[in-house]
Amino acid sequence: MKNLSKIIILLLAVFTVQANAQEKLIDRVVATVGSNVILQSEVEAQYAQYLMNGGTPDESFKCMALQQLVITKLLAQQAAIDSIEVSESEVDDQLNARMRDMIQRGGGQERVESLLKRSILQYKEEMRPVLAEQLKAERFQQNLTQKVTITPQEVKQFFELIHKDSLPYFNTEVEIGEIAIFPELTKEEKNIFKERAEKYRQQVLAGTDFGTVARFYSEDKGSASRGGEMDFQPRETFVKEFAAMAFRLKEGEISPVFETEYGFHFLQVLQRRGEDVKVRHLLILTQPTQASLDRAKAKLDSVQNLVTTGKMSFSTAASMYSDNKETKFTGGMVIDPRSPTRSTVISVDNLPKELFLAIDPLKPGEYSKPYQFQDERTGKVGYRFNLLKTRIPPHQASLDQDFAKLKYFAQEDKVRRRMSEWFEKKMKTTFVSINEDFAGCEELRLFQTPASDIAAK
Structure with missing residues (x-):
């Protein structure tokens, strides 16, 4: 029960993004969960994602990756039994958000594509069914735990069970x-910055390369070094004035100077993909x-x-x-x-x-x-x-001064216990087999079903 509680803590974290395909050479079944299998490629993809997010190389992480994949499979299978669905738009929103985060953490789209050995579009298509499964698993978990409430008496009992020497300080x-x-700023004060932006816009209209002008003069630190170019992004990632301009223009068209909360911009639409747009822009920050x-x-x-x-x-x-x-x-x-x-x-x-x-x-x-x-x-x-x-x-923590914090801890403990109880029941009716290569993983002990139990199932 103690080890199970440690495992369930992972369920309270956001599911890691992983792809379901890698090089064919590493594809093999490393776990079976009910009627589903988990491939080595899926574990390797999670490990690659961990490294891309700045993690220190550590092969033992693959034990946690496989553990999380098994947990997700168990939850997703129950979600299917309960007819839990997620919409395509939900999957798309999550997919786009995770891609933006990956690109930002990975040092830009080109570098990420180089590491993935595939285009972002290809990677998104590979991830789509995996992410849909994750979202269904999350939805089932939420349904199972959202009605968990905690009473003042339960908070008191939780507090009294904490050994005095273990109370947080x-x-x-x-x-x-x-x-x-x-x-x-007054209109006159703003005009100083607006006129600077217009001067650079006129240089572009006169034939000077947009990227060169943005590289020298744009005050957007995130895009200036790239000639003002930004990666594909959906409408909702921009402030409303920027989004309105970006989705109004045709490809190649240069906008007039316009104002946002950050300052004065002008932009050029490079490419549109449905509701995603790729632009380059130049920003002159308004300074007080x-x-x-x-x-x-x-x-x-x-x-x-x-x-x-x-x-x-x-x-x-x-x-x-x-x-x-x-x-x-x-x-x-x-x-x-x-x-x-x-x-x-x-x-x-x-x-x-x-x-x-x-x-x-x-x-x-x-x-x-x-x-x-x-x-x-x-x-x-x-x-x-x-x-x-x-x-x-x-x-030191006390019931009177820290009731709100203790209530949160007590509720989290109750949620973990609820999930532990569910897993104990689920493991009695679900066949789970882990490849012997992962036999040394402490995180997977719970899923190492004895041969006699497997035969009984």
Whole structure:
């Protein structure tokens, strides 16, 4: 039961992408699960994906890869029995997202295709049935566990079963509010950047190679070195203004200069494949002027004055004035991005340095002075001030202070137990055989069925 629980932890992670075909020389059956087989090529493909994602060469990873493939087969077979289906559009969406991630991690489409020894289109077609199977397995798992609930009494029982010496220790934690203002440029200030983009566009229209102009002048670091060229991407990956322009033009056509939240662009459509498009573009980033920064600072000062004088609550001011879209509708409270429960309680270890320095001298209920910062996600420079709502000193986990975290852990434990029970029943009725080459894999012990049991089945 203990080993089974360790295996089930893998089910809570995202299924790894793998292809179902590799070089014929390595194709052979390495496992049988019911009426299905798993090929060596599938294990090798998962290992190749692991290396492409930056993993350290380690042959033992293939044990985990085969373990995951067996688990997926078991779940997918039950999904088929239960008539669980996934739509083609769901498969396509997941396929496109995983391809984009692979290309980004792998260093570009050309390098990935070189490593795969096939085109992205070929690879996608090979992956389609495999991914469909994975999604059905996930859907069955979700159906099996989504109704798992946890009561306060169960949380208490879970906590009491943890040995005192094993209780987790939490560093100082805080709850922080934020109101941020980003500078807005006037039309005249924007025109400086727009005119720069138009100047480069005119050079392209006059016959200068688009790629050369983008390579020298584009401020999009991700594509400038490639002459502004971007890989095939679907409409939803672009901001709306960029998508509207990219899907409006004909192949080879050059757009007028247009504005997005990042700055001023112009682009050329290179190729269309259904709802995917390949373009190259040039971007001139809009940078705040000192005047616009001064206006943003003045606006933030006035908002803070409303709050500190009691004329407006912090949460109301955040919803009315803050430019931080992530906290604007949470009463200004910052959500811990690492928390699976979207908690507002954040360990100080996870705070950016400038945010920690702003709230460190504060007492609960106090506000920081306004200060300049750079948004980690967008790179935009703005001004903000913070509220320190709560400070929780370092402590060992307790039911009173850490109920939300303990509830999450208790629910995850209950989900694992539910899956363990399902697997124990499934293994009694499903034939599973593992190739002797994997006999030394500890992760696969559960599936090594004794000969006498196989005969009984």
